[in-house]
Amino acid sequence: MSVLSMQQVGITLGGRSVLDDISLHIEQGEFVSILGPSGAGKSTIFRLLTGALRHDRGTITCDGLPLDQSPHGFAFMPQRDALMPWRRILDNVTLGLEVRGMPRKVARAQVLPLLAEFGLSGFERHYPAQLSGGMRQRAALLRTIVQARPVQLLDEPFGALDALTRTQMQTWFEARWQAARWTTLLVTHDVREAVALSDRIYVLSPRPARVIAEIQVPDARPRLGRPASADAHALEAHLLDILLNRTGDQS
Amino acid sequence: MQHLVPRRPGGGLARGIPAVLSVASTFVIWEIYVRLSGISPLVLPAPSRVLEQMVLNSALLWDNTLPTVKATLAGFALSLTIAFALSIALDFMPRIRRALFPIFVVSQTLPLVAIAPLVVLWFGFELTPKILLVALVTFFPMLVALVDGYESTDEEIQALLRSMGASRATVFRAARLPSAMPYFFAGLRISVTYAVVAAIFAEYVGARAGLGIVILNAKNSFRPDLVLAAVVISSALTLFLFAMTALLQKLVLGWRDAGGGQ
Structure with missing residues (x-):
């Protein structure tokens, strides 16, 4: 049974559809990333999971229970350290x-x-x-x-750091994660970060967001602290291609 | 240039020197002017004469300082309590806030000259009207500071707390109240400078004793030296209260001094 499962979840805010059709799941001990263009509604998914918003359509279950019956499934780390x-x-x-x-x-x-x-x-x-x-x-x-909590929600946790510190933090984080295997859902728009840290990656379209690709990252860990493999490079190029050509991100 | 200005031990004293010099030279110039011009002490008494009167009338001044201190402290305590209680009520009930805030603003537009005699008329010559007037004059800056301070709370910190399952009351206690403290102290510093003046004004309008009464009587008997003697005490009281708030701020907002760097 998935620790977290979202089925055809959608939400409309202020008359505008923000999430159109989000279906995803996370298994115990898995590291999953949500990759998408800026403003795609990635953070909205987290606001649904932390109870700040309620979804209009679809179902969200945590450990098999509907979200409102299992309100403490998630530990949230906001973009800035707060x-x-x-x-x-x-x-x-x-x-x-x-x-x-x-x-x-x-x-x-x-x-x-x-x-x-x-x-x-x-x-x-x-x-x-x-x-x-x-x-x-x-x-x-x-x-x-x-x-x-069963699932860690990380909202672009390294986005506000300078490039050097970010690389150090990612390497440190990978080592910590390998030791502890926290079930983690990461939101990011950094393709390299997603490929380096994830078991699986969901790619979102621009608003109204839907899942347009689900990609496995088979590379052996640890991946950071040494040159990236040819497979990782190919995967990064593939993801960039999806983001640039299939999402039509205007920004 | 930074190293020329000693910031820690001794820095406070060294930085106080210009202030002491400017105040002292004002009094020296005043004293010299009075002596050279031969102006009547009934118009402008020299600082030395004011000091002399303070010593000669020390019993009278002391007896009348106590009621003023009492009115100031009681009024300010009341004002602080009201400001805090109201700010919390307004924060939890935005509707009440919209309903009541205009009333508070209007309360600050009332001319004290008109309102003070009425309050004395309603509540008598004892302590009560002084306490009320001090509270009326001082509660508003603190209330506004607190209400604005709650609003300044970082939205991300509040979202984080809610994600942890915090109730509205917990968010208030853990995030909104501490966030408002720097604002509160800004309001407190303004309020505290009004408090003594408000108490004296209330006495001036009608009381049995107090610095306001000393000033009223001294003025009526053409004794500007005694008026100024009472003014010196009033200023000293305000400066003392101001220093107390600065000390309290240092205790409560110690984390801000920790600052950047290590």
């Missing part, structure tokens, strides 16, 4: 646990041993403004992971 500037790093990371009602002390004790793995040890008492962009992003990711 760290609270007035909370120390440790207290930012425990936010999701505290919201769920866990006492702060217990939450801290649970999170502290994980800081090293995320390159944050020694910085737990720092405020977000004192950290580099890469560290902030790792803190935001840790805040997502510690919620221990």
Whole structure:
């Protein structure tokens, strides 16, 4: 049974159809990317899953249950890190646990041993403004992971970083993901990132969005930190071709 | 150039020097002018004479400072409570906000000269009308600052909290309230400078004791030196309250000083 399944999901916002026909699924331990042109409605899918919006058509199930009966299936990581500037790093990371009602002390004790793995040890008492962009992003990711939800939703998590930091973060993330196998749904418009990190990629059309391609990425991991394989290059070219020629993206 | 300006230990004191110099030189020039021109102390008393009167009348001034301090603190406490309670109510009920906000704005358009005697007429010569007038004058900047502050909350942080299953109350407590704090302190600094002046004005209109009464009596008996003595105390009170808010801000908004870099 899929951890997450969307069947012919559609939504109309303000009289305009944003999502036309989205069908996708994610299996346990799988890394799936949604690739699409800017403004295609990728983030709208996440807003449906986090309960910020309700879909008009189709069905969404999480662990076999309809979405409204399993409201806590997803841990969400927004585009910018959304760290609270007035909370120390440790207290930012425990936010999701505290919201769920866990006492702060217990939450801290649970999170502290994980800081090293995320390159944050020694910085737990720092405020977000004192950290580099890469560290902030790792803190935001840790805040997502510690919620221990079935699916991680990552909304262009490396998009705001400079090119060098982004490459470092992707490589670090791949290693972490290989060790932990979080079930992950990534939204991105970066073809290289999608090919490097995903097991499968869904390609969206421009608005109103529909799935126009589903592509397996068979390459062996780890893929980053060494020259990309010929297959990966071919796949990137193929995806770019779909995005540029079949989606008619005007931007 | 940065290294020429010491920013940490000692920096605060060093930066205070120009302010102290400018204030001191104002008094020196004033003193010199009064002595050289031979102007009557009934028109313009020298700073030294004002100081002298403060010492000579210290008992009178002290007895009348206490009621003013009481009215200021009680009025400001009331104002702070009302501003916070209202801001929360308005934040949770946007309809009420649209209904009531015009009333608050109108309350700030009332000329104090007209309203103060009426409040004294309604509530008597005791503490109550002073408390009410201080509250009326000071609650608005804080209320506006809080309401604007809640609105300034980062939408992404709120969406994140909701995705974690946070209720409206949790979003308020965890995100909207802390986001409003820098705004609140901006409003608080404005409000606090009005508080003492409002209390004195309320006393001036009708009271048994207070700095306002000292000023009224001194004016009526042609004693500008005593008027200015009361003014010195009033300024000192406001400066003290201002310093307290600065201290409180440092405690509450400590995270902002952490700043960039390590």
